[in-house]
Amino acid sequence: xxxxxxxxxxxxxxxxxxxxxxxxxxxxxxxxxxxxxxxxxxxxxxxxxxxxxxxxxxxxxxxxxxxxxxxxxxxxxxxxxxxxxxxxxxxxxxxxxxxxxx
Numbered sequence: 624x625x626x627x628x629x630x631x632x633x634x635x636x637x638x639x640x641x642x643x644x645x646x647x648x649x650x651x652x653x654x655x656x657x658x659x660x661x662x663x664x665x666x667x668x669x670x671x672x673x674x675x676x677x678x679x680x681x682x683x684x685x686x687x688x689x690x691x692x693x694x695x696x697x698x699x700x701x702x703x704x705x706x707x708x709x710x711x712x713x714x715x716x717x718x719x720x721x722x723x724x725x
Contacts (some may be wrong), residue, residue, distance in 0.1 A: 637724035658720035670718035677714040
């Protein structure tokens with residue numbers, strides 16, 4: 624089976640049936656490909672590990688940035704917290720795609 628067909632089958636299996644338009648346009652193209660690469664190269668990354676990263680690293684980091692922003696009066700920490708929230712959404716979609724794809 625060629626790679627394109629293999630990826631298409633994985634994408635059809637991994638994608639959620641009722642995705643929102645914003646997720647389809649921004650996050651989903653990356654997370655489906657990343658989940659496919661995780662499966663293809665047998666990286667042994669489970670959906671629970673991705674969720675643990677989100678809960679124990681990204682979430683506290685976001686809170687930390689939001690805590691520091693008004694204290695240091697720096698807008699860069701608001702930007703960093705927004706980026707961290709994006710990565711939390713990214714990892715949320717990624718763990719779903721890994722779970723459905725495997």
